[in-house]
Amino acid sequence: MLPEQLTDHFATEWINAWNSHQIDNILQHYADDIAFYSPMIRLLKFNEEGVIRSKDDLKKYFEIGLNAFPELHFTLHNHFTGINSVVIYYTSVNNKKVAEVFELDAHGKAIKVTCNYTMENSRY
Structure with a gap:
């Protein structure tokens, strides 16, 4: 199980990075070898698969x-802290509630x- 201090730091810094709108601050939370799944990938017309598999493409998508x-x-x-993961529960754009599951490597990168x-139609 990951230490609570590590996951607390990751969650707080990740939120702060996004709120800064600084792409380099955001990307520092992700490993070069990434698998990133989101329904927003399709909605923003980045690709139809709904998955991004490189940090370069992740940067383009985030931009x-x-x-x-x-x-x-x-x-x-x-x-929420897991074995090698952290779940971040937050409110996003258009007041959507989001839960992101991050599997982390040995360096604390997603x-x-x-x-x-x-x-x-969610009740939350």
């Missing part, structure tokens, strides 16, 4: 997202991320 949502601000609600969003 598209930052440009599409210039007022982007994330609000952290909680984080190697696999799965993004999960509330659906339109």
Whole structure:
């Protein structure tokens, strides 16, 4: 199990990086070898597969997202610690609730991320 201090730091710094809108601050949380799954990949028309498999493509995708949502601000609600993972629960753009599962490598960088969003008819 990852130490709570590490996952707390990761979650807080990740939220702060996104709220800074600084792409380099955001990307420092991800390993070069990444698998990033999100329904937003399709919605932003980055690709139809819904997965990104390189840090270069992740950078391009994040830049598209930052440009599409210039007022982007994330609000952290909680984080959950796992064996080699952390889940970050937060409010995203358009007041969507999101839970992202980050599998971390030995250096504390995300190697696999799965993004999960509330659906339109969700009660939360």
